[in-house]
Amino acid sequence: MLLTVNNLSVSFGGVHALHLDHFSLGEKELRVIIGPNGAGKSTFLDIICGKTKADSGEVIFKGKPVLGKSEVQIAELGIGRKFQKPSVFPELTVYDNLLLAVKTKKDIFSTLFFKVSPAIAERIHDVAARLQLNTVIYKQAGALSHGQKQWLEIAIVMLQDPTLMLIDEPAAGMSDEETEKTGALLLELANTHSIIVIEHDMKFVEQIANHLVTVLVRGKRLMEGTFEEVKNDQRVIDCYLGRTNAQLETL
């Protein structure tokens, strides 16, 4: 397994945000995590990438413990995170945003003396092409469509060379056409990367869930299964309809 999580727990002010018994992810697996608001989905990804500190539990990535490491150390281990909030530089071109992503992977000394070798330029163009940004590569990032900005963010994470990409609601605010294209892009990226995607839009989940879907409810793992299994599970239906009952309370 690429990633194994056991008994991962965190509380905020006495409220259990996450208490995850077990989670594991294989090489080049694309896993979708769904769950109602406040289920702990973002908190889970925040802990994996080192943004939030867990109270207890273990996270093992490529056989190495992750908890206790800094965000930079975790990124160096090969975990990249794309946040929901945009973080591209709008005045810079797509190319320069991508170049910056390559540079920030380096230490200060090498950044100061950084030269764009043909290999680096080629890599930037390759990643841009994979994310369908090649036709807008010299356009200012601020002038891109909402969808293209999101793809640029994914390209930036990719240039940091992660083995595992954590992606929070990639299709939020997108048109149907952009959503569909994002799904196709993620499925393509999953040929070379392991990916965990948090998503709310069920049509989109259906498009990208080629393996397992994990359902979190109130910080706990309600179930895991194929999209069909999850969609037809009565407990999942109940919690999405807002009929969270005593059964769910005792999970």
Ligand SMILES: Nc1ncnc2c1ncn2[C@@H]1O[C@H](COP(=O)(O)OP(=O)(O)OP(=O)(O)O)[C@@H](O)[C@H]1O
């Ligand atoms: N930094 C924080 N301080 C206090 N409480 C927090 C913090 N981060 C998250 N929480 C709480 O932890 C719980 C889980 O939140 P989280 O954002 O992980 O859920 P989510 O499943 O990602 O929800 P959404 O789908 O709405 O983004 C919520 O009750 C939330 O209010």
